[in-house]
Amino acid sequence: MPIITYREALNAALDEEMTRDDKVFLMGEEVGEYDGAYKVSKGLLDKFGPRRVLDTPITELGFTGLGVGAAMAGLRPVVEWMTHNFALLALDQVVNNAAKMRYMSGGQFTMPIVFRGPNGPAEYLAAQHSQALQSYYAHIPGLKVVAPATPYDAKGLLKSAIRDNNPVVVLEGELMYAWKGEVPEEEYLVPIGKADVKREGKDVSIITYSKPLKVVQEAAETLAGLGIEAEIVDLRSLRPLDEETVYASVRKTNRAVVVDESWPVASVGSHVAWLISRNCFDMLDAPVELVASEDVPMPYNHRLELAAQPSAAKVVAAVKKVLYRED
C-alpha cells in the first residue's frame, strides 16, 4: 500500500471530491496561488481553476459567512481556516448560523459545509498560535466534529465530511501534516461517528484522538516493556461520539486513561472521562485518569511548551496510577 503524508491524504480527498461533484469548492486564505499555507491545497488551483479554488482576503468572519450562504443556496463549500486560532473570529457564523439554521427553520435547510484547518499546539508559536480549541465546536449541537490522527483517517474522514449534509469541523494539526502512513489507492470512506481501536490490549484502555495518538503509541510501547498491554481507542469523531467502542474497551480492561491535548476544564477529554465513570461505573477497578494540557496558556520556550502538553511519560504515569503500580 502506498505510504503518503497526512497533507497528501487531505489533498487527495479534496481532489477526488472536487472531481466527483462540481458543487464542491474550496475557499480560504492562500489556498490558491500560494498552494496553501501548509500546502494541503497544492495543485488544486491549476487543476480546477479560480471558480472552484478561491483565495480570500484575511476576513475569517466574512468568508466563513459566505460559505454558510453558499451552502444554504445548494453548494458544498470547503472553508479552509489557516488555523483554528484565527477561526475564533468566525465563531459567530459557525455557532449561530451553520449549526442552527436547520433547527431554527424547522428543518427547511441543509448545511453541507466543511470547516477545516490545523488545530492544537505546534512548536515555538506561543499562546495565540498554539492551542487546541475543539471544545468550542464539540459543545455545539448541529455541528459534527472530526479529528483524524493518521493519513488514512484524514482522507477517509474529509471525504465523508464533504459528502455530509451537515456542517462538519475537521481538526487537523500543523505538526501532523508531515506524518506518514499507508493509504490505499482505491477509493474509501471513513464514517463519521466511528472510533477505531488502534492497538489491542487487555490491561488498560487509553482513549485519545488527534495528535496525542503518537505519544500514546510511544507510551504503549514503554508499557509493553513493563508487561502492561494497553488498548488504544482513537475517537476520530468528537461529535457524534462513538461511546459504544469506548465502553466495549473499558468493559474489557476495567481501567481507563483519557488523553486530550486541550485544557482540562469542560473539555472533550473531561466529558469522555465522565461518560466512562457514569456508564462503566461497575466495571471500573480504578477512577478514570485524564491527561490533558496543563491549565495555562502556551508559552514560547520549548522546554516549557513541552511541559505543558501530554507526553508519553505523563501517559505512562497515569496508566500506572490506574493499575496501582506507582513506583
Added chain:
Amino acid sequence: MKKYDKAFLHKLLYEMMLIRHFEEKAGQMYGLRKIGGFLHLYNGQEAIAVGAVAALDLSRDYVLTGYRDHGHALACGTDPKPLMAELYGKITGCSRGKGGSMHFFDAEKHFLGGNGIVAAQIPIATGVALAQSYRSDGGVTVCFFGDGAIHQGAFHESLNLAKIWNLPVIYVCENNQWGMGTNFRRVSAVDDFSLMGNAYGIPGRQVDGMDVLAVYEEISRAAEDARKSGLPTFLEAKTYRYKGHSMSDPQKYRTKDEIEEYKKQDPILILQDRMEKGGQLTEKEFHDLEARVKAQVDEAADFAETSEEPAIHTLYEDVLAD
C-alpha cells in the same frame, strides 16, 4: 404614476397594508401574552420590503434580512397563517415553532430568514450571491439590514468580498434612524451611508424609503446591473419605525411629536394619495382592500390560536440532516 399598471399598484398597496395590519395584530396578541420573547415590528418601513421584492423574480432571486423580518416574509409571498402561528410558537408555524419572530424562513419562496445576530445575514447573503454567480443562473440576492448593522465588521468584510468577486448582491440599509435607542448620528462617522458602498468601489445611492415606487425603481435598476454584470449595489433607504425597537422598549429617547411628524409621510398614505389623484384607486376599492387584509390577518390569528403546540418529541428533530 401613469406608467404603472393599476393591478401592480394595487398589489403594492395591498402588501403594505397587509404588513401593517399583521404587525398591529401581532402587537395586540403580544399584549395578550399569546406571543412571547422579542417582537420587532416593521410599522413605517413597509415600502422598503414591498418595493424591493416587487422588483425581483423569486424563482431565481433570494431575500435575507435581520430580526425585524415579518414584512420581508410577507412581501416574499409567505402565507400569513404559518407566520402568525410561528409567533404563537405552534407546530404549524413556518419554522415549526422553533424560530419565533426573529427566525421566519420560507425556502420555497427563497426567503432565507430572519437572523437574530446584527449583521450576520450580510455575509450569508453575499454567499448566496456567490452560489448564484458560481452557477451563472442570473439570480440576484437582496440583503436587508438596519442602520445598527452597518458598523459591524461583517458588513465591511462582505462588501469587500462582493466587489472583488463581482457578486450579484444588493445591500439595502434600512436606516430607520434608531439603532435600538441610539440615534444613528451618534454612532456613525458619516451621516450619509451611501458613502459606505463607495469605500469598496460599490455604487452607493440613497432612496426615500417611504416611497414604495422609488424603492421599486432603485432595486429594479440595481437588479439589472447585478444580472448583467455581476455588480453589487449599496442602497440606503431612509425610513422611520413607528414602534419601539421591540415591544419592551419604552422609547424615552424620542418624542411623540417626532413620531407623529414622520407618520405624515406614511408610505401607505403616500401611495394611496397618489393612486387616488391618478385615478387608480377609488374610495370603495380602498375599503375593499382594507376588508381583505383584515379578513386575512384575522384568519391567520384564528389559525395560530387553534393550531397545536409542538409535541415534545419535536424538540429533538431538525438538529441534523440525514
